[in-house]
Amino acid sequence: MVLFSCWFVPPATDICAQEPQPTFNPTAYKGKYLLVLLFSIDDPRAPMAMDLMKELYTRRRDVNMEVAAVCLNTGKDQEARRFTALHHPPFPVFLDTSGSFAQSLRITSGLGLVIYGKDGNVIATKDASPSAGQSDLSSSWKGFINRYIPIGYTPDDVPVLGYKPPFPVFEAIATNGATINIKSILGKKPFVFVIFSPSCSHCQHELEFLQTQYTSQEFKGKLEIIAVSRGDTTSTDALVKKKKLSFPVLLDTNSTITARFPSFIGSVPLSYLVDRNGTIAFQHTGFSEYTADNYLMELRKLCGLPNPPLLNPSGYSGEERCKVCHERQHIQWSLTRHADAYLSLVRKGSEHDPACVSCHVTGFGRSGGFNLEDKKTARRLEGVQCESCHGPGATSCTAFTKVKDNPRTRAQWEMICRSCHTEKESLNFKFEHRFPKVIHTAVPDLSSMSSQDREAFIQNYRQKKNLFDNPASYVGAANCKSCHEEQYRHWQTTLHATAHTTPQARSAPADKSYRYHTGVENPGGYPEPGREGVQCEACHGPGERHVKEPNKKGHDYIVSLSQECSSCVVEQICRRCHSPGDDPRFDFDAYIPRIRHPKTSTHQKK
Ligand code: HEC
Ligand code: HEC
Ligand code: HEC
Ligand code: HEC
Ligand code: HEC
Ligand code: HEC
Ligand code: HEC
Structure with a gap:
């Protein structure tokens, strides 16, 4: 197990502050993903990598992740400290004093990433290729992280929500010497563009599948296929011969072709299905029997052929x-x-x-x-x-x-x-x-x-416009006090009771007033007098009907919050005001004990 001292402790951090003697111990973050940047201040891309980590840090709660960094400059303590202070990361930075950490992960370029799974074990590492520039590093790292942790990153060349990105136009020489001009193909026929490596078995299966379709009665003449090899001439030629590939195969010399595809992060096979408009209609990474059926239906669709659904006959299809x-x-x-x-x-x-x-x-x-x-x-x-x-x-x-x-x-x-x-x-x-x-x-x-x-x-x-969807009006906390004195007293000790009086609240724009007052824009709600601050009804819903008939049950009367699922319902109410955008520090599990009313109190029963 690797242990380092916590070297740079940002203010209000979640990790270092909790430990009496901060040490870097990945297993201490069990139950969460842990994303660690390894950097040397000598790498010109280090500032950019630091910025990327800061951006991901703001989203850590949405994906149950923690972020940290390890500095690899053992001999240059002063400079490294200055660099770190300048970039002021909100996450802790550790120092790889012995140099063994990077070594054990085989990160040799002076810039890399390691992802730990929720069980505390390494699930992936990435060594930044020395040749990658700043911009491809940012997108390829996001793509890489997104494969393991759902950070919600979609590269620009992936079709999404009806938007189909244009396929890039370029020229390249095929292994048989012919010049392939994408422009001359675009718009005439649908085509498949597949990036592969000759040694990868999934790639070989995909190429076999494509070769079969290419020469089949069904698709013959209706479809173009272009493959791009990540291998050298010898291994590529050998594969073309062995698999009897009859479509053009290009060589990705110096990665000039793959550099045009933001989705390409080194994994193969990667394929694009381009429609007659020259736009990317479908994109796949990897190849399996499951993908093969999807592929076939997609090709039939693009070619306008009869298309019976290929579904799992005995279960769910996805x-x-x-x-x-x-x-x-x-x-x-x-x-x-x-x-x-x-x-x-x-x-x-x-x-x-x-x-x-x-x-x-x-x-x-x-x-x-x-x-x-x-x-x-x-x-x-x-x-x-x-x-x-x-x-x-x-x-x-x-x-x-x-x-x-x-x-x-x-x-x-x-x-x-x-x-x-x-x-x-x-x-x-x-x-x-x-x-x-x-x-x-x-x-x-x-x-x-x-x-x-x-x-x-x-x-x-x-947007959820009407969270409580309750036919009652707001009546104000003063109307709850008589029957729920203990809860009222407790509530008064929380910041919610005075949330509208803070400097932050006073300078907040009008469209944020829902954060500081109760029932904004709803019947009986703020700006009605007596609705200032985050009152009972901001959490329990409008209380008019409950006050009239306190013994009636159900969400149309009052939301108990003690009977409901705290993840599905209670937190949803908190997150309306404590959203990641409005309150990035909000941590439901840490905050909720301060909000629950003390258990000695029981509401007055008749
Ligand atoms: C290859 C194309 C194809 C695929 C894949 C496909 N469907 Fe269909 N589906 C159709 C067509 C075409 C119809 C209309 C048939 C008709 O009108 O009789 C249809 C009809 C339906 C209907 C009935 C619509 C109605 O008007 O009542 C439902 C529901 C449906 N599909 C669900 C699904 C689900 C769920 C999946 C995925 C598991 C799926 N389909 C996959 C082509 C497909
Ligand atoms: C939350 C439930 C729900 C989910 C999830 C859902 N549907 Fe539906 N779907 C419906 C309802 C409701 C109708 C409308 C039925 C009606 O009008 O009688 C419908 C209608 C349809 C129809 C008939 C044509 C139409 O548009 O009215 C098809 C086809 C269909 N759904 C496919 C899908 C597919 C594909 C997905 C997944 C991408 C999906 N549905 C997800 C509830 C759902
Ligand atoms: C398999 C379980 C399941 C079924 C069936 C289901 N839902 Fe949901 N629904 C959920 C879950 C879980 C969420 C919350 C997702 C989240 O936010 O993580 C949700 C969220 C929603 C939302 C979004 C909440 C909002 O107010 O914006 C609506 C609307 C909704 N469901 C309506 C329906 C309707 C209508 C049906 C029936 C036609 C239906 N659901 C069927 C599980 C289900
Ligand atoms: C006239 C007395 C009275 C007033 C006023 C009153 N309540 Fe209650 N409240 C009760 C009683 C009685 C119960 C217990 C009902 C039961 O357990 O059946 C209750 C229960 C509750 C519960 C728990 C609900 C449950 O199902 O466990 C909440 C939350 C609550 N009240 C909030 C409020 C809020 C907020 C207000 C002010 C808008 C308010 N009450 C005003 C009498 C009152
Ligand atoms: C910030 C949100 C929030 C505010 C504001 C709030 N409550 Fe609650 N309340 C809760 C939660 C959460 C629970 C559930 C506690 C539990 O599960 O133990 C609860 C439970 C209750 C209950 C059920 C009995 C109990 O004590 O658990 C009553 C009654 C109640 N609240 C009344 C009030 C009244 C009256 C006010 C205003 C003076 C108020 N609450 C303000 C969040 C809030
Ligand atoms: C019986 C079905 C059911 C079970 C079991 C369930 N959920 Fe949910 N969950 C829902 C539904 C339905 C919603 C949508 C809530 C709504 O419509 O207000 C939801 C919403 C959520 C949300 C999103 C709330 C938001 O912020 O919008 C989270 C998070 C969540 N559930 C987590 C959990 C966790 C954690 C568990 C296990 C402890 C769990 N759920 C068990 C049905 C379920
Ligand atoms: C109507 C908006 C609103 C709702 C709903 C709400 N809060 Fe708050 N809460 C605030 C505001 C505003 C503050 C003051 C600090 C700020 O501006 O973030 C605050 C402060 C807090 C604080 C004190 C934080 C500190 O800095 O000391 C805690 C704890 C808290 N909320 C927890 C919760 C929980 C848990 C829930 C859900 C049960 C909840 N809040 C629901 C608006 C809300």
């Missing part, structure tokens, strides 16, 4: 499959919180907890559905996908079943929703209000919008 044909539905679904339901568990570090996954994945506990033991297929079924609502594609996709079922009634839909949206796990689930949000036609055609309009639309669409 949204990747459905996306090929049900593009519009898929875009709308991607905008709903259902698509991110698994990421919410990652944020809480609960993605392996059987008590949590059931409602945050697809087909849990059902034959062929999400199974914690089966890591490979589980990945495809993360989140509340199509088949959570429609049932397995093999029974719900009418193009597959060839039987047209009667559409479900609203009552049947409601039952499906309520299997997950229970009172304990969902804040005031009102079917008639939430149902319109999942109807796929609720979203306009995003592909024809400007990127600015799209951003604005998406932000607005995802």
Whole structure:
């Protein structure tokens, strides 16, 4: 085990401050991902790497991660200290006094990354290639990290939400001597562009698959294929011969071709399916039997050929499959919180907890559905996908079943929703209000919008406008005091009672006033007098009906917060004001004990 002294301790850090004698001990971060930058101040890219870490640090809570750095300049203590102080990282920096740390991870270039998994073991390392410039380093590192920790990075050459990036135009010489000009292919036929390495077996399988399609009766003459080899002439020629590849193969001499693709972070195979408009319609990394079926459907779609769904006949297929044909539905679904339901568990570090996954994945506990033991297929079924609502594609996709079922009634839909949206796990689930949000036609055609309009639309669409969705008015904390004196007294000791009086609150812009007052823009809410500060009803919902009928139960009266799931409901309420943007330091598990009212208090029962 490697131990170092904590060398640079930023103010208000989470890590060093907790330990009496700060030491770098990766196993101490168990239960969280740990991202560590290794840097030498002599590398001109070190400042950029530091900035990247600072950016990722602000998002650490969203992905249950900690960030640290290790300085490799053992002999230059003074300079290294000056460098670190200048960059002022918000995370701790350790010193590799013996030089053995970098060595043990085989990081030799003076700049690298190591990722520890939640079990405290190394899951990946990356040595910065000495030739990589600043900009490719930032994107390739983000791409690399994103493979292990879902930091939400999408490279510019990946199609997303209906937007299809243009395929880059360039010229290159093929192994057979011919000049390949992308411009002359673009727009005529769909084409596949695949980056491979001759020695990689998944790449070989993909090339075999493509060769079969290329010469098949079905695709002959309808499709172009261009492959790019990361190997040298000899190994490439040998493979071309062995696999009898009849499409052009290019050599990526000095990485000039791969440098045009932000998705390329060294892993192969990487493929792009380009449509007749010259835009990237699909992109894949890796190749497996599962991908092969998707691939085939995508190729048929691009070539306008008959396209029967290739679905898992006995279980769940995963949204990747459905996306090929049900593009519009898929875009709308991607905008709903259902698509991110698994990421919410990652944020809480609960993605392996059987008590949590059931409602945050697809087909849990059902034959062929999400199974914690089966890591490979589980990945495809993360989140509340199509088949959570429609049932397995093999029974719900009418193009597959060839039987047209009667559409479900609203009552049947409601039952499906309520299997997950229970009172304990969902804040005031009102079917008639939430149902319109999942109807796929609720979203306009995003592909024809400007990127600015799209951003604005998406932000607005995802916002929860009426969190409590409660028909009552706000009445103010003074109206709770008589019956809940102890809670009232406790609340007065918290910063919430005076949140509106701080300098921060006084200088806050008007659109942030919901953070400092109660019931802003709602009936009976602020600016009504007596609603200043974060009062009872900011957490428990508007209380007018509860005050009138205190013994009536349910979220339309008052939200108890002691009976509800603290991750699904309570934290959601806190995060409306303590969002990562407004309060990056917010840590629910550390803060909530100060907010729960002391247990000696019992509310007055009649
Ligand atoms: C290869 C193309 C393709 C794939 C892949 C595909 N579907 Fe379909 N699906 C269709 C077509 C075409 C129809 C319309 C058939 C019809 O009208 O009879 C359809 C119909 C449906 C319907 C019924 C729509 C209605 O009007 O009632 C549902 C639900 C559905 N699919 C769900 C899925 C799900 C879930 C998946 C993924 C597991 C999926 N489909 C994958 C092509 C596909
Ligand atoms: C398999 C479980 C499951 C099913 C079935 C399900 N949901 Fe959800 N739903 C969730 C989870 C989990 C979230 C929260 C995701 C997150 O934020 O992590 C959610 C979030 C939502 C949201 C977003 C919250 C908001 O107010 O913005 C809406 C709306 C919603 N569901 C509506 C529905 C409707 C309507 C149905 C039925 C047609 C339904 N859900 C079926 C699990 C489910
Ligand atoms: C019975 C189904 C169910 C179970 C079990 C469940 N959840 Fe949820 N969870 C939901 C639903 C439904 C929502 C959406 C809440 C809403 O609509 O207000 C949700 C929302 C969430 C959210 C997002 C809240 C937000 O900020 O918007 C998190 C985080 C979460 N759950 C974590 C967990 C954890 C951790 C567990 C295990 C302790 C768990 N869930 C167990 C159904 C469930
Ligand atoms: C939260 C539940 C839910 C999820 C998740 C969901 N759907 Fe649906 N889907 C519905 C409802 C509700 C309808 C509308 C049924 C109606 O109007 O009677 C619908 C309708 C459809 C239809 C019929 C055509 C249409 O647009 O009305 C297709 C096809 C379809 N869904 C495919 C998908 C695919 C593909 C996904 C995943 C990308 C998906 N659905 C995810 C609830 C869901
Ligand atoms: C007239 C007396 C009265 C007033 C005024 C009153 N409450 Fe209550 N409250 C009660 C009683 C009685 C209960 C216990 C109900 C039960 O356990 O069945 C209760 C329970 C609660 C609960 C727990 C709910 C549950 O289901 O466990 C909360 C939270 C709460 N009140 C908040 C408030 C807030 C906020 C206000 C001010 C807007 C308020 N109360 C005003 C009498 C009152
Ligand atoms: C910042 C959020 C927040 C505010 C503000 C708040 N509460 Fe609570 N309240 C909670 C939470 C969280 C619980 C659940 C405690 C638990 O699980 O033990 C709770 C529980 C309660 C309960 C149930 C019994 C108990 O003590 O656990 C009552 C009654 C109550 N609150 C009344 C009030 C009243 C009255 C006020 C205003 C004077 C108030 N609360 C202000 C978060 C808040
Ligand atoms: C209506 C907005 C709002 C809600 C809801 C809310 N808070 Fe706060 N909270 C604030 C504001 C404003 C402050 C003052 C500090 C600031 O500006 O961030 C604060 C301060 C705090 C503090 C004191 C922090 C310190 O610096 O000492 C804690 C602890 C806290 N909140 C926890 C919670 C928890 C836990 C919940 C959910 C149960 C919650 N809050 C819900 C707005 C809110």
